[in-house]
Amino acid sequence: MQCASCKEPLETTCFYWDKKLYCKYDYEKLFAVKCGGCFEAIAPNEFVMQAQKSVYHLSCFYCCVYE
Known part of the structure; x- marks a missing residue:
């Protein structure tokens, strides 16, 4: 194979x-699903943060305000 x-x-x-x-x-x-922060693959067993249509590794996610 x-x-x-x-x-x-x-x-x-x-x-x-x-x-x-x-x-x-x-x-x-x-x-694979890619992290919206680092664009690396997210393993199926990883904890993630989802915001709108993006998924993030926990270490890549942070909140910010754009003006």
């Missing part, structure tokens, strides 16, 4: 999306 994106062999783990298999790196790059 190989990753549908990078074509590298899937040796230990794989992720499934839309009937295709992906390595962890490509799956996160293509499909």
Whole structure:
């Protein structure tokens, strides 16, 4: 088996999306929810803060007022 994106062999783990298999790196790059602060992937088991339509790592979220 190989990753549908990078074509590298899937040796230990794989992720499934839309009937295709992906390595962890490509799956996160293509499909993972991204933090609105740092734009890095948010793991499914992480606690997050949601504001309007954005999701943030707890450490990336802060309130500010724009005038």
